[in-house]
Amino acid sequence: MPNPQTPLIQADSLNLRINDNPILQDITLSLSAGEIVTVVGPNGSGKSTLLRALIGAMRPTSGRITRASGLRLGYVPQRLHIDPTLPLSVRRFLNLPRRHSRQAIDQALEQAGIPGRADSALTSLSGGQFQRALMARALIDAPNLLMLDEASQGLDQAGTAEFYRQLEHIRDRLGCGILLVSHDLHVVMRAADRVICLNHHICCQGRPEAVTAAPEYRALFGTDDDTALALFRHNPHHHPHDAHTEPDHAG
Numbered sequence: 001m002p003n004p005q006t007p008l009i010q011a012d013s014l015n016l017r018i019n020d021n022p023i024l025q026d027i028t029l030s031l032s033a034g035e036i037v038t039v040v041g042p043n044g045s046g047k048s049t050l051l052r053a054l055i056g057a058m059r060p061t062s063g064r065i066t067r068a069s070g071l072r073l074g075y076v077p078q079r080l081h082i083d084p085t086l087p088l089s090v091r092r093f094l095n096l097p098r099r100h101s102r103q104a105i106d107q108a109l110e111q112a113g114i115p116g117r118a119d120s121a122l123t124s125l126s127g128g129q130f131q132r133a134l135m136a137r138a139l140i141d142a143p144n145l146l147m148l149d150e151a152s153q154g155l156d157q158a159g160t161a162e163f164y165r166q167l168e169h170i171r172d173r174l175g176c177g178i179l180l181v182s183h184d185l186h187v188v189m190r191a192a193d194r195v196i197c198l199n200h201h202i203c204c205q206g207r208p209e210a211v212t213a214a215p216e217y218r219a220l221f222g223t224d225d226d227t228a229l230a231l232f233r234h235n236p237h238h239h240p241h242d243a244h245t246e247p248d249h250a251g
């Protein structure tokens, strides 16, 4: 179990180039147990690349990533192509690469919001249900750090709201840190303790209401976020990270 005093994961001065293009520039961030942190940014701004670098699937060109010892990482990718002719049940999918007890599988499916679907064919699931099966797979080892890349895509509005409520339950139950990429600014405002605005480098970060007021954020997303802010203000939940009330203007 990682020491609760130390961050679960920390990136220091991370740079990552692909084909000589600078995709991530000088990224420094950390995430602690119990935090929900959302990465927002325009298409192609490096959000997925950042998550892949943090899980160790892509090698940074320079900089350092420090993971807490004993870190159990769950990752929900943006998309995963499964050959529709592959006869794979949800249970078998969750048993890859190693087997889990019936009880662990049932519990993960319930937490992910698709209870009782263990024996369904994976290809029979709708897009939103498939996304939840990916979530169940990430939850099955009770991660202390959960990373989700656009995991609410394919969910309808009610499904998205429910999905974010579930994230909060998961955080509260497992005490894990959650890092997610999302385009859905409305729900981001509700669920995140901290928002990181990425456009290859970190433009600004801080509490949601502080970031949405930051000129760097407004330059990227415009100012049409009043509804999102109103939603956020009408649904306050506890924010244990008061140190982050002001955005860090990082360039």
Ligand SMILES: Nc1ncnc2c1ncn2[C@@H]1O[C@H](COP(=O)(O)OP(=O)(O)OP(=O)(O)O)[C@@H](O)[C@H]1O
Residues within 6 Å of the ligand: 018, 019, 023, 041, 042, 043, 044, 045, 046, 047, 048, 049, 050
């Ligand atoms: N394997 C790769 N090979 C070549 N270019 C890549 C690769 N992975 C990412 N890129 C490039 O890096 C840039 C950032 O991509 P990334 O997927 O991280 O962006 P993103 O912010 O997640 O975008 P979106 O919001 O559209 O999902 C893009 O220009 C993309 O083309």
